[in-house]
Amino acid sequence: MTSTRFHNLTIQAVRPQSGDATALRFAIPEDLKQTFSFIPGQYLTLMATIDGEEIRRSYSICSAHLDNFLEVGIRRVEGGRFSNHALSLKAGDTIPVMPPEGRFTAPLGGKHNYLLLAAGSGITPCLSIAKSVLESEEDSEITLVYGNRTAGSVMFLDDISDLKDRYTKRFSVIHMLSREQTEVPLFSGRLDGDHLHRLFERGVVDPELFDAAYICGPQPMIESVKDTLSHWELSPQNIKFELFGTFDTPPPAKARSEDAIDGAIVEIILDGSQKTIQMDASKQTVLAAAQQAGLDLPFSCAGGMCCTCRCKIVEGKAEMDLNYSLQDWEIEAGFTLACQSRPLTDNLVLDFDAS
Numbered sequence: 001m002t003s004t005r006f007h008n009l010t011i012q013a014v015r016p017q018s019g020d021a022t023a024l025r026f027a028i029p030e031d032l033k034q035t036f037s038f039i040p041g042q043y044l045t046l047m048a049t050i051d052g053e054e055i056r057r058s059y060s061i062c063s064a065h066l067d068n069f070l071e072v073g074i075r076r077v078e079g080g081r082f083s084n085h086a087l088s089l090k091a092g093d094t095i096p097v098m099p100p101e102g103r104f105t106a107p108l109g110g111k112h113n114y115l116l117l118a119a120g121s122g123i124t125p126c127l128s129i130a131k132s133v134l135e136s137e138e139d140s141e142i143t144l145v146y147g148n149r150t151a152g153s154v155m156f157l158d159d160i161s162d163l164k165d166r167y168t169k170r171f172s173v174i175h176m177l178s179r180e181q182t183e184v185p186l187f188s189g190r191l192d193g194d195h196l197h198r199l200f201e202r203g204v205v206d207p208e209l210f211d212a213a214y215i216c217g218p219q220p221m222i223e224s225v226k227d228t229l230s231h232w233e234l235s236p237q238n239i240k241f242e243l244f245g246t247f248d249t250p251p252p253a254k255a256r257s258e259d260a261i262d263g264a265i266v267e268i269i270l271d272g273s274q275k276t277i278q279m280d281a282s283k284q285t286v287l288a289a290a291q292q293a294g295l296d297l298p299f300s301c302a303g304g305m306c307c308t309c310r311c312k313i314v315e316g317k318a319e320m321d322l323n324y325s326l327q328d329w330e331i332e333a334g335f336t337l338a339c340q341s342r343p344l345t346d347n348l349v350l351d352f353d354a355s
């Protein structure tokens with residue numbers, strides 16, 4: 001089934017990056033400018049048919065809010081079918097792209113002081129936030145702490161240097177390297193909660209300055225950094241995080257409970273209309289069942305990480321196999337991820353239009 005949620009975009013330029021990565025720059029036709037407008041921190045979902053199979057992957061936007069193009073950063077993942085395909089694309093190729101999504105966002109306007117903490121390809125949404133905030137908010141400040149293995153694996157080094165040159169007083173960056181010695185010993189090592197704690201303790205970074213922190217990297221890094229930020233009394237609602245900038249290798253699901261209902265009736269509300277499917281929760285998720293029934297639900301990673309399939313339970317109960325993106329308050333408010341949900345009641349009503 002071809003999804004109507006995608007638009008064919010042409011690659012305007014390819015900017016190779018160190019660390020076996022690249023940036024794909026898309027031209028946005030005039031009639032799609034509104035559809036593809038974005039809030040810094042959001043991502044695009046790209047689609048390709050590889051060996052006869054339709055594959056989707058999400059990549060964070062790394063361009064600035066005011067740029068007249070959209071750019072995503074992609075690092076090759078060993079064995080990653082999509083990333084290997086994406087790194088073979090060239091200027092002039094077209095690829096189906098879903099409009100921007102995501103809630104790891106820094107809405108523009110006002111004056112802010114943000115701490116951005118990125119590891120590896122997690123730099124992409126942070127770069128967009130840094131560029132956009134510095135360009136659009138003349139009194140705002142950004143501190144970026146960016147962790148990589150080696151100097152040779154740092155993505156977007158030129159873009160970061162350019163920000164340093166342009167915004168000398170409002171942008172500062174600390175590069176941390178885990179497999180190479182740095183000139184400043186404190187900057188050698190992995191970016192994690194302990195290391196961030198040392199940066200705070202020694203006054204290299206002042207945690208009291210920040211309105212909010214944005215974290216993007218692998219899950220262990222996010223968890224430990226979140227703990228440190230909470231310890232230094234940054235309030236939870238001002239700590240935003242996203243699991244990496246790409247979802248090429250979804251983690252394994254947890255074991256399912258035995259309460260999942262076979263033969264459940266699931267009503268789906270989407271784009272103002274209602275459809276009903278019947279499904280066996282022991283065998284498939286709501287997303288898989290809906291796809292099998294020919295419904296065009298929004299999804300990207302199918303791994304509980306991107307939140308594209310977020311919907312609200314308005315009747316009945318469901319459980320998720322895993323969840324790396326919904327926050328506690330969203331679960332309490334009844335939101336779930338269709339790609340991970342299995343009905344626990346005979347009837348389940350899911351509203352994809354609920355915000």
Ligand code: FES
Nearest residue numbers: 300302306307339
């Ligand atoms: S499609 Fe990514 S969380 Fe469901």
